[in-house]
Amino acid sequence: MSFRKVVRQSKFRHVFGQPVKNDQCYEDIRVSRVTWDSTFCAVNPKFLAVIVEASGGGAFLVLPLNKTGRIDKAYPTVCGHTGPVLDIDWCPHNDEVIASGSEDCTVMVWQIPENGLVSPLTEPVVVLEGHTKRVGIITWHPTARNVLLSAGCDNVVLIWNVGTAEELYRLDTQHPDLIYNVSWNRNGSLFCTACKDKRVRIIDPRRGTLVAEREKAHEGARPMRAIFLADGKVFTTGFSRMSERQLALWDPENLEEPMALQELDSSNGALLPFYDPDTSVVYVCGKGDSSIRYFEITDEPPYIHFLNTFTSKEPQRGMGSMPKRGLEVSKCEIARFYKLHERKCEPIVMTVPRKSDLFQDDLYPDTAGPEAALEAEEWVSGQDADPILISLREAYVPSKQRDLKVSRRNVLSDSRLASSSRPGASTSAATTADATPSGSLTGAEEAGKLEEILQKLRALQALIKEQGDRISRLEEQLGRMENGDA
Template structure:
């Protein structure tokens, strides 16, 4: 009688390793703001890091290839009048990034492919609607130009960045400070955690809570929540004894957890990052020196511990690369950008394989940079899964695509009736009284001009006589 002792998983041997010293980003003054943000955002083109700045808030944007020591005069993205609390790259345009600040505003920036010679100070659009600091940003995963922001006013706002207008304001759904917000895969639902110790699943277009769980973790410290597999939510928090916990919940039965595990007694808030292609959750704690990774499966205990990457220096923040930015030739399944006090250290997670061929099982088709919906379509109730791309030949970032903001006005909503006419046929589109009124105004203006011309001519004649001494 044989018994399988080791659980079969292609990710069982995942291991993490830092890059070489010359591939790190050094001499960066990482922000010291006490806010549970990742302070870092990455995409296949850039790494952005919130930094210390005098007289306001700023973040630095570096091309991925610009490694090594960063010049102290390297241009920053500055425009906020108070510290920046969160940044997030647009999933559908690698040159567009949003920033949130204590100055109550959200700004959206266009980052050029080249390194600018001076600070970037003019955002493409400034979004104003919060009354207190804004600490959370999250772009919609499938709809173009839809951005979510959440602030200290317990308010969640959804914006159409393409027009600079507010789409939705989710008021009276949270009674206290919001800790984090996350979208599900197609952007139809939100999950939020709040200081009132509740996890809420929200349908933003109907402005209502569709599921709610009080005290998923009994401790007083902040809780985090993200969507994982279909209909499941992964949470991190603290027990009554201040032990860090992780939990897995099913929306169909939100009262009891599918899994609830205790981890350790550290006091850093655990930031979860989820890779839907591998069903792996990575846990990075503020102040920790390690990254733990767990695989989510359909068999008990449902959350399977895989391994831990450890280093000597504690982390101040963490950036997580989208799947399309990974090196598939090296069986890389995740890449983190770990922030220390003065540097950013990329960490690569790989699955050891002997073959150099493309590994189909590690790289299923993944969400690409093209949106599946327009903002108006999503707001009208339409949902769509992300548009997937293959990584078989690697991913090449597209060139700079400019974000154009078109401000709406009242004339856009009331176009003139009837088809557009040429200049010669325009008279037929006017009523007879209106046409006569316009012609009368033109005749009156001509008479006024003639009168002024005659008066000017008389004055010039008199002035000429005066200067010649005739008068």
């Protein structure tokens, strides 16, 4: 009986990690030397983005995934920031949209051309200004379109609607010290943070309330991380008082004691956890380590089960993780990491060895797809929704159609629509959808359609005028109040 307990059955026991061949690496990349504990790398099924050294500003490379080999020094970068870039994150609902946070205190959102950059990109779709110190954390909402969270060294968390460039929520009283990381829960109703004051907090952003917190989640002074798991539990990494690196699992309903606590070793690099909700496996990568350890999280004690360690020679400067829909299911690939060296990026493939060529249902349950479950406005109004799941069975034949569907729903068109409803803005974008006839129309139908569009246009113009008058009245009122007349 005791023997069976030691050798726990798991299909992930034999996960096999392997670096790709040299010609499939990205060579000659000058990875950023900024001392900041972000991953420095973000990847999706289309592009790899890496924060790089840049003279006189901040830049990151965006490479189509197939652009492997030596990267020319003159390869164009995304370079609109005036200070070093500290964090980047791809939009989960559009593979051509990426957000960046920088030492210049701004957040920028970029639209990457479908086939990658052919010239330097200096103009973001939108610049979000609200932080007073450098912005080190950027993370998109998992299910609501255009909702982006940023956290800065001003200890403030801001939540934005990227489509309208407005600040939705400002959380500036919860954290008395530097925020190490922020992680949304599965439906984006809450997020958790790890802070320099050694507390892990669970926060409801729309109410601005603290749902739960734990003091001294890890007693050591070095940086911690906290991430939400799919079932609502919180997984943390940190250091003990004796500087041993630790992992812990917490139940938000009772943060008095961890459900599980494991000590790893006494290295000093911060541990970056990557979580796969489909397999309940957490991969832990230490900055400056040359290994990736992985653990399965289960419902029965001891809850955190060590699976294996992938080890290589070179230490990692940063790490990116491919979303599930970007993996090769035909090769039983369950994770792919992009490991940053000093001058290159090396993909590491994690596979479960299987003899069969058939689709492995047990390895690939339906996973989060690229479609947003909610619009930003719906989320703000209090709605929540889990990710919209897709089957990876048809990943054998990546359909072009799905790609088009994703890229049409982009921040650019959303922000144009948003701007078209602002006073004085052009109304053409708002009527484009109606102006496209479906199939051939007769002359009378065409005239009717035209009249309908003109009516809508007039209604929009009237609405804009009305809103403009209202804004003028409010500004007048505000002016009177400021002058003490009201």
